[in-house]
Amino acid sequence: MRDYLSATSQFNYQHTVDAALDGDLTALNACVECCDRHALPGRIALFWEGRDGASATYTFSDLQDKAARLANFLLGQGVKKGDKVAGLLPRNIELLITVFATWRIGAVYQPLFTAFGPKAIEHRLSCSGAKVVVTDAGNRSKLTEVADCPTIVTVAGPKGQGVVRGDYSFWAELANYSAECEPVLLTGEDPFLLMFTSGTTGPSKALSVPLKAIVAFQSYTRDAVDLRPEDAFWNVADPGWAYGIYFGVTGPMAMGHPITFYDGPFTLESTCRVINKYGITNLTGSPTAYRLLIAGGDEFARSIKGKLRIVSSAGEPLNPEVIRWFADNLGVVIHDHYGQTELGMVLCNHHG
Template sequence: MRDYIEAARAFDHGQAAAAALHGDLQALNACVECCDRHAGNGKLALIHEDRDGNTARFSFDQLKAQSACFANVLRTHGVGPGDRVAGLMPRTPELLVTILATWRLGAVYQPLFTAFGPKAIEHRLEQSHARVVVTDSLNRGKLDEVQACPTIITVNARAGELDYQQCLAGAPSDCEPVMRTGNDPFLLMFTSGTTGPAKPLEVPLRAIVAFQGYMRDAIDLRSEDNFWNLADPGWAYGLYYAVTGPLSLGHATTFYDGPFSVESCARVIDKLGITNLAGSPTAYRMLIAAGSAFSAPVKGRLRAVSSAGEPLNPEVIRWFANELGVTIHDHYGQTELGMVLCNHHGLSHPVHLGSAGFAVPGHRIVVLDEQGEELPVGQPGILAVDREQSPLCWFGGYHGLPTKAFIGKYYLSGDTVELNADGSISFVGRSDDVITTSGYRVGPFDVESALIEHPAVVEAAVIGKPDPERTELIKAFVVLAQGVVGCAELEEALRQHVRQRLYAHAYPREIEFVSELPKTPSGKLQRFILRNQEVAKQHAQQATPASA
């Protein structure tokens, strides 16, 4: 295993990296990097497992040929370098062909998550000015409600509509890739905040080098691995690291075309011999809740497991070690950055519970105070990227929109963290999630982690509720395990559990038992919804006496 310090200092990614880091070179095409240069020997690129248990395998040679044909189809509909092509499809081979074909033309791929409704789709298509949207029969109906929808190509189309298979069958098989510069975009992503519509951002081709570094150092993707990233390519983690990252390294990726469940996850890992797994804490908590139903068929299969999307609870780390005999590591990133702070599977460095890890080589991560000054060990502040000393930091701002995230040479993430003595960084919470109670600052993640260690709890979300005496009091929303009934005795037991696990001022003074927690479609917890609900309740209670 390589030493972390040596890897960070060396930072030698070869000629491809040099071309990528010098954005003025006409040197790059994402389809070449992720497909063509790995073709010619029948090497496997994609394993597709459908919901019925049927498995299909595709080589880089096959994807090269199909993407060339479909690139010619897109070209007949006006797609050229820099144009946008949107994909509204599940994880199927047609999705991957669409992505590669878009890149072959020097165009920009825009993901549309299949759970989006018409309004969310309309906003993104309107912002992107996409020339073509490729979809399937299950999602095609949503586009009927989209105003000014671009040209639609559908897998298994209705009569009278453009059909993907028919278009592909009639297209020429030769299509030379269009070379672009490292600063030209190849992806158009949208990222949501707590307020306002989703904001577009362009991902430049030079980001591919950063994606490769994450796959190699943090994921520790090896040639002998069977790799599966559970994330949907409709979102950044899936598109960056289930598609671009592994394919650019010439490694096969896995698509499962079906809803996530404990049964399906165990079946795919067992059937396909998955050794390297990536996903989110939400998915992992579901697996833990299933107990032996998941662990029995999977134990001994996995070599490395990675987690991203939200902080990893210590209980998850312990469970994977004790029940599956595998190490699971926490990774931190954003749509704007990719993954930049990790406990690396492929690098040797200290790892301890509660730490999000060390900066990914090629990035300098610091902790800033409100005046933009770098903070020493042990003082909470804003996680920031020193852009002047981070050659792999590719984010340049939102497309067509201003941003307050750039302060001098720093990009401010909006997350609160602490620098540890060993150089690692611990996540505290989103800046607007941190709770101030009786003069103490409490990260909701710590309280949630303590709650989830109780056997009665499956999931928990913690917020600060406005309180005139304490500024805020800690309130927890708890999802209980099947068969467990919420009651006053259980509330008190959970309070005492947190007091013993953490410290006296961190226990939840209020606990509400709920059936589910509000999350984004990609599974991230939305604490702001719970906070807004509590504020609305308080306003309503205050108004009741006056109206009476």
């Protein structure tokens, strides 16, 4: 088990929590809360694992530098406070750079799930009025079918693959801009995320998330998930959805804790590989994911038994069979948590 945080820079979540309790949420920036204030030398922000076994580690300082460069590019495109920037991106470093760059200039990040088809993407972009959409070579073709698509920034594949005439090339643009970009300060009521929720009737509807929600995201991550400095944390939920962006990115990173991204399909083999390679001790996911792992039976149990300290579940009802299997075969208890895109997590079985 690794201690990711130095003795002089333990969890700094109290900064925002104290401000909320004092009623002083009038000068906040989500990029500062989740990145800049943790950008100490060597402090790790992301462990990244690719589907082909490639891996990389990024620090908060890396993210601070690159997010500032992309922020300056966005400013050059006329993006300003309150404007929407959409991300149609897999779980790669470019996703975090896009999120933090958007927040740095007081704009609002809109996640787009990469499994969406063109019509679902078009509906969400039309509703949001996004000024810019950032995508990658694997998802770029979907945008050709989107009517009135905003400015497109594409993360190129090998030899520039995926970048269409008229696109901006992600990494080429970062190289053209300065890493000096002052964060735009907001109030706690200002939006920083734009989510879409299914509701009960009709198409998905837009939902603005206020900046003060970071306080709740930290509290859930600290108290319910019981994320500790010595934990290696992995939330397997996709950041294209609320649980992934709220509690796989915002909550832990606002606490200064590194996160884990696996850019590949969720399988028994990949899950065991990531848990063992990165020493994952604190795991969160959905009951569907856990049922898939249980189907691996003894193979799964032998591979990770004794590795996990705690496991959390959200997104759908957690059936008793999954709880019993994890307790009997892995010696770890899953705690079920309930929340909504509109509210965050509201009913939790706390580990802490």
